Amino acid sequence: MTAxxxxxxxxxxxxxxxxLAERQLRPLAEKGDPGHVNRPLIAALGEAGLLDRMLDSGALDLCLLRESLARGCTEAETALALQGLGSHPLVRSGTPALRARWLPEVRAGRAVAAFALSEPGAGSDAAALALKAESETGGDTGAGAAAGADAAAGAGTAAGPDAEPDGRGWRLTGEKCWISNAPEADFYTVFARTAPGTGSRGITAFLVPADRPGLTGAALDMLSPHPIGALEFDGVPVTADDVLGVPDRGFRVAMETLNLFRPSVGAFAVGMARAALDAAVEHTAARTAFGGVLKDLQAVSHQVAEMATRTEAARLLVYAAAAAYDAGEPGVPGRAAMAKLYATETAQYVVDTAVQLHGARALRRGHLLEHLYREVRAPRIYEGASEVQRTIIAKELYASREASA
Structure with a gap:
């Protein structure tokens, strides 16, 4: 197999x-309440073995999953992706006890996971996180221990005993916002600042069950029908047992997750673009206007050709980035950024053009393209806006130049 x-x-x-998405998952999606977690849909993903496959797959398999589900049912794709985003840090960085407690429930579709990184003042600039994790015993919260443990534990592995702050606990205080599956998730992967004034090097990842005292939240009414909310942390207690990875090195946990999922966000976008392209081809091949069929108008056929070409280019870029991730090749952050950037921007263009070709019928509530039009806008922002992806790409290019010089 090649890229x-x-x-x-x-x-x-x-x-x-x-x-499967069209015939079995879409009916469940249509019975759900937009903007809220659809537990029957998640359970169906578990019963079909898709959550199990998603957690054990590499980047390419994840992309194929997301693209195929999105082409048939965007709600099913989103439910699967959000489970993956929230639980991947647990898979890669959780302790054996945490994995044993939560992963069987996630795989079966019984537990809902969430990835809590963004804040009201720290969206694209994730290193500016302000949620505080204050040590209950005061003083340094573990930066020194983490520095010594990095070599032994490595990025994305559970911290050993030497990296734990001797059983000390923390209290989480602050806000998270734009969190998928909040406030209805069963547990949250939460990124909090344990070492003030240290930028990305002072962040720790915690697994926080939803029933911890002091944790509350509210749903947000968004353009796309995704379950998204805000969280309030009022002295929420966490301990060393809740740490994912190494204290003060949680930013690595976040970036590992995002580097895997960014190409697959592109795959989600490609799936939507292919669904819109399918609809446009079907419509223009049958619709008569101005004494003929729409497809026979050069202005129309050339638009469809452009939609198809951009969609295929996006698909190949996504596959190439996923294959590079699975092969452990260098430059994965740049490749992942390119895939997400181009695929999400392309999907916006393809869906918008398909709406234009359909005319007013595509604007009616319940039409496939009306649904895709609301769905397609968000991926250009979440998991790193298009502008952030361009910054990553440029940074990688200049770093490569300096290394070769």
Whole structure:
């Protein structure tokens, strides 16, 4: 298999996923309450083995999952992706006890996970997090221990005994905002500042169950029908047992997760673009206007050709980034940023053009393209806005130049 083609078995699997999404998952999605967690849909993903596959897959498999589900049912894709985003830090950095407690529930679709990184004043600039994790015993919260443990523990691994702050606890105080699955998740991967004034090097990742005292939240009414909310932390207690990875090195946990999921956000976008392209081809091949069929108008056929070309280019860029991640190749952050940037911007263009080709019928509530039009805008912002992706790409280019010089 290369980065530019799929094996027949992979293509067949993608079609099976699309059929599953259309026939079994979409009816469950339509019964859900927009803006809220759809637990029956998540349970169905677990019963179908898709959550299990998602947690054990590499980047390419994750992209194929997200693209195929998005093409058939965007709500199913989003439910699966949010479970992955919230639980991936647990898979990679959780202690054996935390993994044993939560991962079977996630795999079965019984527990809802959430990734709590963004804050009212720290969205794209994740290193500016202000949620405080204050030590209950005062003093240094573990930066020195973390520095010594990095070499032994490494990025994305559970901290050993030497890295724990001798059983000390913290109290989380502050806010999180734009958190998917909040406030209805069963647990949150929370990133908090344990070492003030140290930028990205003073952040610790915690697994916080939703029933911890002092943790409250509220849903936010968004343009897209995703479950998104805000969280308030009023002295929420956490201990060394709740730490994911190494104290004060939680930023690595966040970036590992985002580097994996950014290409797959592109795959989500490609799935929506392909659904919109399918609808445009079907409509323009049958719709008559001005004495003929729309597809026979050069202005229309050229637009469809452009939609198809951009969608295919986005798909290949996503696959290439995913294959690079799985192979452990250098430059993954830049490749992932390119994939997310181009695919999400392309999907916006393709969906918008499909709406234009359909005319007023596509603006009616309940039409596929009306739904996609509301869905497609968010991916250009979350998990790093397009402007952030351009910054990452440029930074990687200049770093490569300096290294070669």
């Amino acid at each position: 530019f083609s799929l094996e027949p078995a992979q293509t067949a699997w993608c079609e099976e996923l699309r059929t």
